[in-house]
Amino acid sequence: xxxxxxxxxxxxxxxxxxxxxxxxxxxxxxxxxxxxxxxxxxxxxxxxxxxxxxxxxxxxxxxxxxxxxxxxxxxxxxxxxxxxxxxxxxxxxxxxxxxxxxxxxxxxxxxxxxxxxxxxxxxxxxxxxxxxxxxxxxxxxxxxxxxxxxxxxxxxxxxxxxxxxxxxxxxxxxxxxxxxxxxxxxxxxxxxxxxxxxxxxxxxxxxxxxxxxxxxxxxxxxxxxxxxxxxxxxxxxxxxxxxxxxxxxxxxxxxxxxxxxxxxxxxxxxxxxxxxxxxxxxxxxxxxxxxxxxxxxxxx
Amino acid sequence: xxxxxxxxxxxxxxxxxxxxxxxxxxxxxxxxxxxxxxxxxxxxxxxxxxxxxxxxxxxxxxxxxxxxxxxxxxxxxxxxxxxxxxxxxxxxxxxxxxxxxxxxxxxxxxxxxxxxxxxxxxxxxxxxxxxxxxxxxxxxxxxxxxxxxxxxxxxxxxxxxxxxxxxxxxxxxxxxxxxxxxxxxxxxxxx
Numbered sequence: 001x002x003x004x005x006x007x008x009x010x011x012x013x014x015x016x017x018x019x020x021x022x023x024x025x026x027x028x029x030x031x032x033x034x035x036x037x038x039x040x041x042x043x044x045x046x047x048x049x050x051x052x053x054x055x056x057x058x059x060x061x062x063x064x065x066x067x068x069x070x071x072x073x074x075x076x077x078x079x080x081x082x083x084x085x086x087x088x089x090x091x092x093x094x095x096x097x098x099x100x101x102x103x104x105x106x107x108x109x110x111x112x113x114x115x116x117x118x119x120x121x122x123x124x125x126x127x128x129x130x131x132x133x134x135x136x137x138x139x140x141x142x143x144x145x146x147x148x149x150x151x152x153x154x155x156x157x158x159x160x161x162x163x164x165x166x167x168x169x170x171x172x173x174x175x176x177x178x179x180x181x182x183x184x185x186x187x188x189x190x191x192x193x194x195x196x197x198x199x200x201x202x203x204x205x206x207x208x209x210x211x212x213x214x215x216x217x218x219x220x221x222x223x224x225x226x227x228x229x230x231x232x233x234x235x236x237x238x239x240x241x242x243x244x245x246x247x248x249x250x251x252x253x254x255x256x257x258x259x260x261x262x263x264x265x266x267x268x269x270x271x272x273x274x275x276x277x278x279x280x281x282x283x284x285x286x287x288x289x290x291x292x293x294x295x296x297x298x299x300x
Numbered sequence: 301x302x303x304x305x306x307x308x309x310x311x312x313x314x315x316x317x318x319x320x321x322x323x324x325x326x327x328x329x330x331x332x333x334x335x336x337x338x339x340x341x342x343x344x345x346x347x348x349x350x351x352x353x354x355x356x357x358x359x360x361x362x363x364x365x366x367x368x369x370x371x372x373x374x375x376x377x378x379x380x381x382x383x384x385x386x387x388x389x390x391x392x393x394x395x396x397x398x399x400x401x402x403x404x405x406x407x408x409x410x411x412x413x414x415x416x417x418x419x420x421x422x423x424x425x426x427x428x429x430x431x432x433x434x435x436x437x438x439x440x441x442x443x444x445x446x447x448x449x450x451x452x453x454x455x456x457x458x459x460x461x462x463x464x465x466x467x468x469x470x471x472x473x474x475x476x477x478x479x480x481x482x483x484x485x486x487x488x489x490x491x
Contacts, residue, residue, distance in 0.1 A: 009438075009457035009460065012456065013438035013439070014438075015449065015453065032344075033311070033344050038460050038461065038464040041460055042432060044467060047413070
């Protein structure tokens with residue numbers, strides 16, 4: 001295994017010749033196996049990159065030994081070395097660009113799926129765990145093995161929810177915070193209001209309204225994770241607004257008459273082509289790209 | 301990676317994901333201390349397969365090699381443990397191709413992988429991280445760390461060897477969220 005790893009490292013650094021390597025590998029099938037296993041190990045640890053992408057924070061308290069070690073290597077590497085230092089007192093941050101989706105697994109095992117154009121930060125420390133939704137939409141899989149973990153506090157727009165183990169979907173809208181509880185339960189701080197599984201809470205200012213989740217709401221919460229948008233007879237304005245969350249070149253309804261169109265269907269978020277084709281076929285809506293890149297929709 | 305032959309790719313994608321099944325199987329056929337060696341021997345046979353792309357069920361293929369090798373070993377051995385022979389008769393190879401879930405479960409869970417990373421010597425870990433996570437080239441890593449390229453190479457080799465070795469040894473199911481459980485949940489949600 002050591003030999004195989006040395007060959008891989010040497011090939012990687014370009015210090016070994018392909019011919020020598022092939023000769024070594026051909027010498028014994030066990031070498032080929034060991035080499036494949038080392039490559040496999042590489043590929044497995046590459047999966048950690050997704051977790052690594054959360055901006056690593058420097059550990060706050062460096063032990064003397066760590067300092068010495070950090071001194072031994074050049075200064076800049078302390079950042080990389082700190083990647084596994086989990087107890088950062090500062091918040092960690094992550095963001096997605098328009099059209100991007102990303103999954104993170106936090107140190108407490110909570111799984112966070114970030115939808116397009118989303119910004120979050122979090123802090124997992126001692127007895128508390130908190131996540132801040134600063135923009136966009138996230139799906140949370142909060143782990144809570146019986147009684148061992150505190151609630152996860154979800155904060156957005158000056159509203160705090162305590163989430164008890166389960167699946168949640170939270171979205172920050174311009175006017176409201178929407179929380180869908182798929183399983184588990186959530187409690188809004190200060191309001192003493194419990195949001196149970198299968199219900200949908202909307203917070204506007206200090207007011208919270210809770211109602212059973214509609215099937216389409218549940219469907220949407222699942223679909224965006226697969227890159228799909230679901231509509232059930234909403235107005236074109238609504239459809240366009242939803243689509244635009246995912247697009248850098250926005251759609252624009254250039255003709256107010258079109259707003260009355262109602263649409264249903266399932267579309268991929270990455271490409272509005274299907275939508276535009278459906279609009280043209282069913283409603284004769286014309287799409288034209290403007291100089292700025294925006295796509296103008298007009299009645300033809 | 302360009303230095304992988306087709307058979308290597310096949311081996312990594314079709315054979316290694318079943319490593320847990322192979323080990324379990326081997327452990328039932330020979331003494332526990334010899335199980336890993338038996339698996340490695342079977343791997344060496346499998347990777348020699350010239351017709352690898354025609355093998356319908358790589359998992360069953362390797363399981364059969366393991367069984368045959370175990371047979372040979374028992375024939376040579378002076379003392380054969382009875383329960384191993386009994387197992388050999390009862391072995392069921394009709395398990396067919398496992399579904400994707402079972403394949404995924406052969407992968408190591410993330411948290412265990414992170415634990416493994418932590419066990420690496422500091423320099424080796426730093427180099428592995430810079431190379432694999434940051435995608436820095438070995439020569440750039442050398443500059444950044446103030447080391448020679450050959451030293452970077454050594455650290456990288458050391459780190460990868462430890463990881464590759466640990467991956468073979470690692471238990472399949474430790475506690476904590478596994479990739480497979482996430483997968484399973486997603487499947488349930490879809491249905």
